[in-house]
Amino acid sequence: MSENLEELSGRYRDILRQSVYLVRSIDADGELSTGQVSTLNMIFVEPMRVSAIARYAGIKVPSATEQVIKLESAGMVERIADASDARVVLVKITAFGKKKLAVANKRRNANMAAALSELTSQEQQAVADAIPAIAKLNIALAARL
Amino acid sequence: MSENLEELSGRYRDILRQSVYLVRSIDADGELSTGQVSTLNMIFVEPMRVSAIARYAGIKVPSATEQVIKLESAGMVERIADASDARVVLVKITAFGKKKLAVANKRRNANMAAALSELTSQEQQAVADAIPAIAKLNIALAARL
DNA sequence: AAATATTGTTAGACTGCCTAACTATGAGCG
DNA sequence: CGCTCATAGTTAGGCAGTCTAACAATATTT
CATH class of the missing domain: 1.20.5 (Single alpha-helices involved in coiled-coils or other helix-helix interfaces)
Known part of the structure; x- marks a missing residue:
């Protein structure tokens, strides 16, 4: 084994x-880089700290700051204060950011779906079946960091 | 569907x-970057052209040239001439390159194997079964470039 | 109240990718 | 043969995204 x-x-x-x-x-x-799409996806539901974004993206805090600054100057996120801790910056997606994200996700999914459609249904099933296992694998990998 | x-x-x-x-x-x-490991893996069995390395790595030729130059100055590959076409540069792994690659692969595979060992055998099988499908998917994705 | 820890930003450097322009060689054709 | 076009690779210059180190501001601990 x-x-x-x-x-x-x-x-x-x-x-x-x-x-x-x-x-x-x-x-x-x-229009949006992979990293920007990831960030926007992360904060879609609720605002996140810069440090949390960094952790989930697997990058250091200064790199996350940079990403956030870019997204902010493009009008896709805004930085808001945390009521309970003045050091914290919460990054919140704007309506414009949501719109851009929807477009980007749609285009990316369409590309992937087109490629997936060239697989047999057995092969598609094999990919689908592996996803939970890969998710678990990723958790195991993350634990080794 | x-x-x-x-x-x-x-x-x-x-x-x-x-x-x-x-x-x-x-x-x-x-010690070796992911790209360097990929390149060395590709040329392990037999020398490859710079253009072939670029194609398989999904990068442009000048980027492959750059990688090759770095590997060459580190003594891990050598550039040799193609007998039948003087324009072609064949990139060949050196004994030192093979040694370095073995170490890098061993460490990387050990990390991955440790993570995989935390999966059930069904889950491991699901990953194994998906690999051919993903390979085909990748070909389909590559065709869309 | 002072020392320490945490959160985020700024500054400077590095890697790795890109396009465009170039050199050298090969292939096709009059 | 010699001209033109295609192909293989390199060089030059630029950009995006990451890093570490140093810093400012705020919280926490002692």
């Missing part, structure tokens, strides 16, 4: 690396 | 985005 896991690790890492480049390339010509 | 695909697209993109930052973070403290 241990040997199988080593081998599976290698193959999974390969496919993942490939996916990364492809998704980045395909998303490249949009 | 179309609606299912949209939904699957969103979920798959989410999980992928998450995976990307996790793998990047986990691999970060090694």
Whole structure:
């Protein structure tokens, strides 16, 4: 089993690396970068701290600050104060940001759906079945950081 | 079906985005960057052209040239001429490069294998089963570029 | 009240990607 | 043959996104 896991690790890492480049390339010509879409998705429901954004995005706080500044100057988020702690900056999505995000998500999902449609239904099912396992795998990976 | 695909697209993109930052973070403290490991893996068996490296890595030729130059100055690859076409540069891994790659791969695979070992065998199987489908999906994505 | 910790920003540097322009070689065609 | 066009790779310059280190402002602890 241990040997199988080593081998599976290698193959999974390969496919993942490939996916990364492809998704980045395909998303490249949009108005919003991948990181911006992630950030907007994160704060869609409720405002988040800069530090929380950094943690969830897997980047350091100064990098998150930068992203937020860019989004703010584009009018897609606003920085609001936290009532209970004056050090904290809460990042809130604006109506304009929601609109932009919807467009970006739609385009990205359409691209992915078009690619998925070229798979057989068995293959689509295999991808769908793997998602919960990958989610769990990601939690295990995150714990190793 | 179309609606299912949209939904699957969103979920798959989410999980992928998450995976990307996790793998990047986990691999970060090694001596070789992710891109360098990819390149060395590609040319492990036989030398490849710069253009082929670029294509497989999903980057442009000048970026591949850059990577190759770095690997060359680190002594991990050498550039050799193609006998049948003087324009072509073949990139060949050196013994030192193989050694470095083995270390990097071992560490990366160990990290991944440790995470995979926390999954049930059904979940591991689901990941393994999805890999061919994702490979095909990636080809479909690549065709949209 | 003072020392320490936390939150976020600023400054400066680095990596890795891009496009555009260039050199050198090969291929097609009169 | 020699001209034109295509292909392979490099060089140059620029940009986005990340990092660490140092800082300011506020909270918490002692």
